[in-house]
Amino acid sequence: MGRNDYIGAGQFATPGKGKASQHDGIEKDSSSSAQIIGDAGNVSQVKAISRPTKTQVIKKHIGRFWVCYGIGGIVLLAIGLPILFLVIVPKIAQRLVDDADLPIYSVTIRNPKANSVVITLATSLKIPKGLTVHLDPLTLQLYRPEEPTFIPFVEVSLPGYKLRGTTNITLENQLVTIGDIDQFTKFLGNAVANQKFVIAARGKARAHLGALHADVTLDKKVTLDGLDNLKGFSIDSATAVFPPEADGTNLRARLTIPNRSTVSFDLGNETLNINGPNGLILGNATVLDVYVQPGNNTFEATGVLDLATLVGNLQTLITYWAPSLANGNIKLAASGNATIFNGEHIKYYEDILNGLELEGEVPVISLLANSLGNLLGGGMDGIKNLTDYLGLNVTEILGEFDSNLNTSTTSVRSRADPVMRTVDMG
Numbered sequence: 001m002g003r004n005d006y007i008g009a010g011q012f013a014t015p016g017k018g019k020a021s022q023h024d025g026i027e028k029d030s031s032s033s034a035q036i037i038g039d040a041g042n043v044s045q046v047k048a049i050s051r052p053t054k055t056q057v058i059k060k061h062i063g064r065f066w067v068c069y070g071i072g073g074i075v076l077l078a079i080g081l082p083i084l085f086l087v088i089v090p091k092i093a094q095r096l097v098d099d100a101d102l103p104i105y106s107v108t109i110r111n112p113k114a115n116s117v118v119i120t121l122a123t124s125l126k127i128p129k130g131l132t133v134h135l136d137p138l139t140l141q142l143y144r145p146e147e148p149t150f151i152p153f154v155e156v157s158l159p160g161y162k163l164r165g166t167t168n169i170t171l172e173n174q175l176v177t178i179g180d181i182d183q184f185t186k187f188l189g190n191a192v193a194n195q196k197f198v199i200a201a202r203g204k205a206r207a208h209l210g211a212l213h214a215d216v217t218l219d220k221k222v223t224l225d226g227l228d229n230l231k232g233f234s235i236d237s238a239t240a241v242f243p244p245e246a247d248g249t250n251l252r253a254r255l256t257i258p259n260r261s262t263v264s265f266d267l268g269n270e271t272l273n274i275n276g277p278n279g280l281i282l283g284n285a286t287v288l289d290v291y292v293q294p295g296n297n298t299f300e301a302t303g304v305l306d307l308a309t310l311v312g313n314l315q316t317l318i319t320y321w322a323p324s325l326a327n328g329n330i331k332l333a334a335s336g337n338a339t340i341f342n343g344e345h346i347k348y349y350e351d352i353l354n355g356l357e358l359e360g361e362v363p364v365i366s367l368l369a370n371s372l373g374n375l376l377g378g379g380m381d382g383i384k385n386l387t388d389y390l391g392l393n394v395t396e397i398l399g400e401f402d403s404n405l406n407t408s409t410t411s412v413r414s415r416a417d418p419v420m421r422t423v424d425m426g
Contacts, residue, residue: 094216096133097207101126102220104199106294110266112346115178119156121171125163131209133163138205138218144187145200145221152202153183178348185348191263192352194226225261232258235332235360236298239370240305251303253285253332255360256296264293267349268341272334274303275357277320282310284337329361 101124108120127133137160141152154176161167178184190197200221207216236254244250251274259265267290274283285303310317324331336353339346 092209092214094214096127096131097216097218099127102201102222104222104224104262106262106264107199107224108264108266110173110264110291111175112266112268112341112349113344114347115181116175117154117178118173118175119154119171120173121156122168123170124166124168125161126166127163129165131164134208135161135163136206136208138203140201140203140218142187143200143202144183144190145198146190147183150202151180151183153180153187154178158203181348185351188348189352190226191224191261192227192356193229195228195260196223197226198223224263227259227261227263229356230257230358231260232256232296233358233360235362237370238332238362238367240367244304248304249302250307251283251285251305253301253303253362255287255299255301257290257292257299258296259292259294262294264291266291266341267339267353268346269339270336270353271338271340272301272358273337274305275333275335276313276317278316280309280313280316282306285334324361325364327361328364330364330367331359331361333357333359 103124105122105124106120107122109117110120111118138158140156140158142154142156143150143152156171156174156176158169158171161169187197187199198221200219202217202219204215204217207214234256236256238251238253241250241252270287270290272285272287273281274285276282283303283305285301287299287301290299291297318325321330335357336350336355339349339353
């Protein structure tokens with residue numbers, strides 16, 4: 001190949017022409033990215049040129065614009081961190097508080113005064129396992145959710161707590177001021193009158209999740225068992241006292257007051273009216289040191305019966321007692337009169353109990369036996385000796401009384417006509 005045949009690297013002599021080709025000197029095969037170098041008689045193929053990967057492209061891009069990305073990151077942090085601390089973390093903390101269970105195991109209301117009580121409360125707060133929340137001290141406001149507006153009636157203070165799983169929370173003998181007597185009275189009235197009642201509490205505190213903290217609102221409504229109008233109240237026994245004691249006491253009784261709730265009430269000294277029909281008051285009874293705890297509570301009562309009123313309304317009373325007498329019982333009814341604690345009238349308790357009517361029945365035989373036994377001072381032996389001496393059969397006397405009772409419904413003689421023997425005691 002002569003000098004004129006070689007034009008230059010990558011150039012070919014055009015057959016039949018003495019000039020060099022006007023191409024760039026490099027031809028690309030249409031089927032390959034390989035470059036073909038050489039003359040017409042000697043063509044060789046070299047390795048294809050590799051393209052950069054995506055990672056290399058990104059690194060190169062960041063390397064060129066790192067300043068822009070740095071500024072953008074700072075801007076995002078400046079926007080995102082406040083959102084994290086001011087929005088996201090508080091929402092997480094609030095959600096934990098909202099979802100936490102708050103069962104109330106017991107409530108005790110003691111040492112009542114006109115404007116204050118002493119409260120003991122046992123509850124717990126449960127949060128998801130694996131989380132630990134430190135709760136700062138807070139003030140809880142108790143209120144009635146039935147009201148359209150928020151009216152707290154009592155405020156209680158809780159210390160700080162470390163919450164993990166289920167944490168017991170106890171409020172021990174805390175003296176609290178009654179902020180709203182009307183709302184407090186309504187709350188107690190709901191607890192006494194209903195099978196279920198609601199206690200609600202609201203408070204604000206700071207919660208700490210590790211190094212993060214947030215302000216949260218605790219607002220819980222808890223449904224508890226109520227006293228259901230003291231359903232199950234009973235007069236277990238009653239005894240007439242003759243002659244009356246120095247203070248006028250002529251009646252003694254044993255009462256059972258049930259408490260179906262988890263709330264304990266310290267009432268002090270309770271005076272009850274002994275009621276007949278149509279608002280007739282037959283006397284009063286006093287129960288000392290009344291502390292009503294969950295379950296059945298037994299108390300001794302002393303009473304003063306107005307015998308003049310009793311005798312003057314005997315026919316009305318026999319008619320009133322007829323249904324219970326037919327079953328061998330006598331019905332006694334009572335309602336609140338006064339609640340006195342350490343010499344002070346407790347008006348909010350009086351407002352509730354004075355409108356509460358309690359009824360119980362006492363077996364006639366038990367009443368007569370206890371009364372006669374007390375009169376004779378010898379119990380049942382004394383009664384037996386007396387009836388033996390008089391030649392009386394108590395069963396026959398009561399049967400005769402029951403027979404007379406059944407023959408009259410609306411008009412009953414003030415006295416039955418048992419066969420009585422006149423005994424010459426001379």
